[in-house]
Amino acid sequence: RSTKSASKARRDQINAELQALRSLLPISAQEKERLSYLHTMALVCLRLRGAQLFPPGLAPPTGPALGTELLSLLPGFLLVLSADSKLVYISENVAQVLGLSVVELLAQGDTLFDILDGGVGEDVHKKLLLAQEEPGREVTFVSEMRTSKAFRLQHGGNRVVAVCGRFVALHWPPSPSTTVFLALCTPLVQSPTDGEAASQDDIFQSMHLLDMTFIDVTE
Numbered sequence: 001r002s003t004k005s006a007s008k009a010r011r012d013q014i015n016a017e018l019q020a021l022r023s024l025l026p027i028s029a030q031e032k033e034r035l036s037y038l039h040t041m042a043l044v045c046l047r048l049r050g051a052q053l054f055p056p057g058l059a060p061p062t063g064p065a066l067g068t069e070l071l072s073l074l075p076g077f078l079l080v081l082s083a084d085s086k087l088v089y090i091s092e093n094v095a096q097v098l099g100l101s102v103v104e105l106l107a108q109g110d111t112l113f114d115i116l117d118g119g120v121g122e123d124v125h126k127k128l129l130l131a132q133e134e135p136g137r138e139v140t141f142v143s144e145m146r147t148s149k150a151f152r153l154q155h156g157g158n159r160v161v162a163v164c165g166r167f168v169a170l171h172w173p174p175s176p177s178t179t180v181f182l183a184l185c186t187p188l189v190q191s192p193t194d195g196e197a198a199s200q201d202d203i204f205q206s207m208h209l210l211d212m213t214f215i216d217v218t219e
Helices: 001-026 029-033 039-053 070-073 094-098 102-106 121-133 149-155
Strands: 077-082 085-091 139-145 159-169 178-188 206-209 215-217
Touching: 001 039, 039 077, 039 085, 039 102, 039 149, 094 102, 094 159, 094 178, 121 139, 121 159, 121 178, 178 206
Parallel strands: none
Antiparallel strands: 077 085, 077 178, 139 159, 159 178, 206 215
């Protein structure tokens, strides 16, 4: 009985600690209520890695936090990795590309390789090592990324994404603890829901004179 009591006390302590950590997250109360313990720990770890790389008073290399409207104009989502490929930042518009929120994506794991799908891990690792040896050198790799079940049912599989980025030193002299990989992750095949440009209703044809004066425009 004493062992059961000790186990219950330990569980209660863990629950209380997780609740305390959840209360510190800079998200709405509604979002906090939906977080599982796994999601809570994943989000806390992401915030801690970000705080270590970007302590108070040090602006992130991407400048101020991007607003929703500005993010919606990007062809993909932003990704920041630590030198050991740990996830440090994922922009909120990742849901538009992969069908998974930041929290749901973090539940897959805390490294870049956890959110990639397929046997490209070795090639990606080589590209990242090459970029790390030459900070500022841009590298690109293509891989499938994990998506939501709804996305896979609708599109028949995960999404192929091109990741283009470079390592940037936050402090001088550079070191693994002060270097991050900044990347833009762009889907190679746009789905019709990615933007109004994909809608047939938004396609028109026009005829012009040599000076580009309009002769006719289809509706």
